[in-house]
Amino acid sequence: YAFPRMMEGMIAGTSSGSILSETFADLCGKMNIRGVDLREATVGNAFSLDNKGLKVVAVSPELVLSMSPVEVEAVIAHELSHLKNNDSLEKGLARLAKLALAFDPILHLVEAAVHRERELLADQSSVKYTQKPLALASALLKVHSAFQSRSPGPGAGLFVGHKAKGLLSRYPDLDRRIQLLIDMSHEMKMQTIPA
Numbered sequence: 001y002a003f004p005r006m007m008e009g010m011i012a013g014t015s016s017g018s019i020l021s022e023t024f025a026d027l028c029g030k031m032n033i034r035g036v037d038l039r040e041a042t043v044g045n046a047f048s049l050d051n052k053g054l055k056v057v058a059v060s061p062e063l064v065l066s067m068s069p070v071e072v073e074a075v076i077a078h079e080l081s082h083l084k085n086n087d088s089l090e091k092g093l094a095r096l097a098k099l100a101l102a103f104d105p106i107l108h109l110v111e112a113a114v115h116r117e118r119e120l121l122a123d124q125s126s127v128k129y130t131q132k133p134l135a136l137a138s139a140l141l142k143v144h145s146a147f148q149s150r151s152p153g154p155g156a157g158l159f160v161g162h163k164a165k166g167l168l169s170r171y172p173d174l175d176r177r178i179q180l181l182i183d184m185s186h187e188m189k190m191q192t193i194p195a
């Protein structure tokens with residue numbers, strides 16, 4: 001009961017009839033993902049949710065306006081990757097374990113590590129389907145910059161987290177993520193250079 005009510009507060013109506021919805025539909029086809037709704041995020045910038053088969057990717061209008069089409073495509077691919085990789089289940093199990101044994105500091109570290117790993121996996125998957133690692137890197141930098149320049153509201157930082165650092169952070173270090181994406185770009189270029 002609580003999760004659907006929480007979702008209602010985080011998303012608005014279906015987003016359709018735009019380049020955004022076309023990009024979303026194209027990526028769903030490429031990634032072979034069905035039954036996902038594209039919604040407008042009312043908190044945060046972009047996120048995905050999966051609750052008992054109700055799958056949603058939500059993107060804020062501010063994010064769309066602040067990014068180029070290829071950056072938006074990379075963000076959507078990242079969020080769809082969370083759904084494709086069943087990250088809601090993985091993260092949910094880690095969160096449940098942490099709640100069940102709330103006073104065990106090791107479980108806090110495990111939950112954070114699982115979350116960081118799933119973010120990196122979604123980055124890799126986004127690149128796999130868009131072939132645009134630098135677009136995702138640029139999008140991450142823009143989200144980070146926007147997050148740093150204003151006071152975060154509820155749900156802010158769902159795409160790039162900044163509160164905790166190191167082992168307690170639920171998000172990978174931004175510099176590390178950017179470097180991994182740059183490395184992927186270099187690898188892709190090396191594969192296209194004739195011998």
